[in-house]
Amino acid sequence: MxxxxxxxxxxxxxxxxxxxxxxxxxxxxxxxxxxxxxxxxxxSVVTCTAANTALTVTDVPRPINHLLLKATNTGTKPCFAYSAPLLRAGADAQAPVAWADETTPQSVVTLEPGQSAYAGITTNSPDGEGGSTEKTLGVIFVDKKGNGTAQEKTLKLPNGGVFFNGSAVVTYWQDNPADALAW
Missing domain, CATH: 1.10.287 (Helix Hairpins)
Structure with a gap:
């Protein structure tokens, strides 16, 4: 059994x-x-570019010596805001503004149509070298590989111009303005 x-x-x-x-x-x-x-x-998600986004740059009261760059998806498809924007402070800039690597988000920021991404820009600090007051800011998005996309959008800087020196940096794209300005 x-x-x-x-x-x-x-x-x-x-x-x-x-x-x-x-x-x-x-x-x-x-x-x-x-x-x-x-x-x-x-x-169907595309790379964010100057062609499918609206860009604005504004002065912020805090932290001092900062600007806020805002990119809003104006296209009909979602777009990826890869890494950080390539910025040219002034028409005669020799090199792009450095990226603040410590601001790398956990994932790529995806913008649905109508949504925005934000990057904080530190324009100067006392320990920065040289500098000048610039009237324009050139903005180029980057692709998945970190290469600049073809189009540059030139924005007028607030207050008739902003002082930039060698310590200028820009954050990676963030999904909200508080994170872009928190560092």
Whole structure:
């Protein structure tokens, strides 16, 4: 009788394992179908550029010597705001404003149509070298590889001009203005 009970128990256990494996396989196949169904939507997200966003730059009361750059998606598709913008402070700038690497967000900022991303700009500090008052700010978005996109948008700086020196930096794109200005 014991051998009959053991045999029945083994058959039941084997049967349960086969059923569990079959369910796992079905679940795996379903997950694969879901992932492939999500791929076309992910493919419809484009890179944010000067052509599909509206850009503004404003002076902020705090922290001092800061500007807030705002990019609003004006397109019909979501767009990725990769890394940080390339900024040219003034028409004669020799190099882009440095990126504040410590502000890298956990993920790429995705802008649905009508949504905005923000970058904080520190224009100067007492320990910065040189400097001059600039009237314009050139903005270029970057792609997934960190290369500048083709179009530059030139913005007028507030207050008739802003002083920039060698300590100027810009944050990575953030999904809210508080994070862009918090560092």
């Amino acid at each position: 014991r051998s009959t009970t053991r045999s029945a128990s083994r058959k039941a256990a084997a049967s349960s394992m086969v059923a569990a494996a079959a369910l796992a396989l079905v679940g795996f196949q379903a997950a694969g179908q879901t992932a492939s169904a999500a791929t076309p939507k992910a493919a």
